[in-house]
Amino acid sequence: MKSTRTLVAATALLASTAVGAFAKDAYKIATEGAYPPFNFVDPSGKLQGFEIELGNAICAKMEAKCEWVIQDFDGTIPGLLAGKFDFAMTSMSITPERKKTIDFSDKYYSTAxxxxxxxxxxxxxxxxxxxxxxxxxxxxxxxxxxxxxxxxxxxxxxxxxxxxxxxxxxxxxxxxxxxxxxxxxxxxxxxxxxxxxxxxxxxxxxxxxGPGVGVALKQGNDELKARLNKAIKDVVDDGTYKSINDKYFPFSIY
CATH class of the missing domain: 3.40.190.10 (Periplasmic binding protein-like II)
Incomplete structure (x- = not known):
C-alpha cells in the first residue's frame, strides 16, 4: 500500500495546474496530497480536495499560473524557508509559535x-x-x-x-x-x-x-500576502468559497 501511495504521489508531483488564461505571475504551491478531504491523490494520480479547488480559485483571482508540489506536512516550513515553493496550503493552523518562523495569510477555514x-x-x-x-x-x-x-x-x-x-x-x-x-x-x-x-x-x-488555518508563506513577502488576502476575501464574497465548501462539507467551515 505504501509503495502505491508513493507512486501516485510522484505522478501527481509531475502534474501542474494552470489557472487563468492571462496569468501575471507564476507560483508553486505546496500541498500534502494525503489529507482528505482537504488534499489527496485520486486513483488516476490527480490531486483533488477542498484545498486544491480553493487554491485554484485563489490563483484565478490573482490571475496567476500555479503549479502544485506535493510535500510531506512536517517538511512544509523547511521547504518554504529553502524556497522549494512560494506558499503552502497544507491545512496548517496559524499559531504564534509558527509565526516566529513563517508568515500566514488570513484564515481560510477553522475547525476543532x-x-x-x-x-x-x-x-x-x-x-x-x-x-x-x-x-x-x-x-x-x-x-x-x-x-x-x-x-x-x-x-x-x-x-x-x-x-x-x-x-x-x-x-x-x-x-x-x-x-x-x-x-x-x-x-x-x-x-x-x-x-x-x-x-x-x-x-x-x-x-x-490559533484563529484558524491559513496559507503559509515566507516572512517579509508582504506583496504576496496582500494578494492572497484579497483573493481569499474575493472568493468568499462572490460565493466561490461556498460552492467549493458545499462539495465537501454539509456546513460552512469558514
Whole structure:
C-alpha cells in the first residue's frame, strides 16, 4: 500500500495546474496530497480536495499560473524557508509559535479537534487525568501533536507522518486513541476502514490552535500576502468559497 501511495504521489508531483488564461505571475504551491478531504491523490494520480479547488480559485483571482508540489506536512516550513515553493496550503493552523518562523495569510477555514477511539473502548473522558497511561496517536508537526506533548504529559504520544497512518494503527489496536482534526477525521469514520471507531469527548478547542488555518508563506513577502488576502476575501464574497465548501462539507467551515 505504501509503495502505491508513493507512486501516485510522484505522478501527481509531475502534474501542474494552470489557472487563468492571462496569468501575471507564476507560483508553486505546496500541498500534502494525503489529507482528505482537504488534499489527496485520486486513483488516476490527480490531486483533488477542498484545498486544491480553493487554491485554484485563489490563483484565478490573482490571475496567476500555479503549479502544485506535493510535500510531506512536517517538511512544509523547511521547504518554504529553502524556497522549494512560494506558499503552502497544507491545512496548517496559524499559531504564534509558527509565526516566529513563517508568515500566514488570513484564515481560510477553522475547525476543532476530536479524539477517536475503537467502538469497544472504555474511554469516554478525554481529560489528561482520565487518559493517563494511554497511548495517543497524532500526526507529527501539527497543533494536535503539540497539544498532546504540552498538556497530556501523562500519556504516551505516538506521532505519524500522516493521519491515515495513525488511524491504521488505531484500527489494528496499536494505539488507544487518535487526536486530530475533526473535519479530516469525519470522512475516515464514514469509510469502510473507519467503521471500527467513533469519536468521544466532543469538540476540543484551545487557544494554542490559533484563529484558524491559513496559507503559509515566507516572512517579509508582504506583496504576496496582500494578494492572497484579497483573493481569499474575493472568493468568499462572490460565493466561490461556498460552492467549493458545499462539495465537501454539509456546513460552512469558514
Amino acid at each position: 479537534a476530536v479524539f477517536t477511539v475503537p467502538k469497544n473502548s472504555t474511554i469516554t473522558d478525554v481529560s489528561p487525568q482520565a487518559l493517563q497511561g494511554k497511548t495517543i496517536a497524532a500526526q507529527s508537526s501539527t497543533i494536535h501533536a503539540a497539544m498532546l506533548e504540552d498538556k497530556y504529559a501523562s500519556v504516551t504520544t505516538r506521532l505519524y507522518p500522516t493521519l491515515d497512518e495513525a488511524f491504521m494503527d488505531l484500527k489494528s489496536g496499536r494505539v488507544d486513541a487518535v487526536f486530530g482534526d475533526k473535519l479530516a477525521t469525519a470522512p475516515w469514520l464514514k469509510s469502510e476502514a473507519g467503521d471500527c471507531c467513533h469519536t468521544v469527548g466532543g469538540d476540543i478547542t484551545d487557544p494554542s490552535f
